[in-house]
Each structure stands twice: as structure tokens, then as C-alpha cells.
Amino acid sequence: MVLECKTRVHKLFLQIRPYEQIQVETYLELLPEATKVVLVEAIFNVGAVPSINVIDVHRTSRLDWKPIALAMADVLDRVIRDETLQDALVTCKNKAAFLRALLRESLDLIV
Secondary structure, eight states: OEEEEEEESSOOOSSOOHHHHHHHHHHHHHOTTOOEEEEEEEEOSSSSSOEEEEEEEEOOSSOOHHHHHHHHHHHHHHHHHOHHHHHHHHHOSOHHHHHHHHHHHHHHHHO
């Protein structure tokens, strides 16, 4: 079993976030003998006693995270190396759409 602890700032999410799903799938890939991840999220600024939520995440094969992780690394590498892309990202109005387009390009190259 893998234990992942998250300190939340504003609220407990009560369910696993998409980026955390990739994290825990990665842990399970790196540790094949582990059967699940216990994700503990806590918030400490709501009173004398912290609020805590526990989420069990069992090994699954439904998420093929490797191509997405490789594409994300490719996007990061491209933006770091290309000042024109950096300028475009900083000045665009819809950064999420811009990054999604870059991610789609990278996924097409990888898959």
C-alpha cells in the first residue's frame, strides 16, 4: 500500500482530482507489489481539530497515463526552449485552450 498525504488550503475535495489520479497510478506503476494507494487529504485552518478525508484508490488499468505524461513533458520542454511560445502563452487570453492545443499536437506525435 502507498500512503499519499495532501494538505489542502481552502477545502477538502472529497474525491480524487484528475492530476492526483495520474500521480497515484504512477506510484502503482513504480511499485508493482502495491495494490492500492490511500490518499489522505487534510485541512488544518478550520478550527482546533483538522478535517480529514481518506480515499482508497485501487490499482486499475483503465487509465493509460503514460502517453499523456509524455505529451505533457514534451509541451513543457517546447515552451521552455521556444521564446516565441513563451510570449504566445503569456499574452494569450485563453491559456487553457492554448495549452490544450499544444498537448493535442504532442499527443499526435507520441501516439
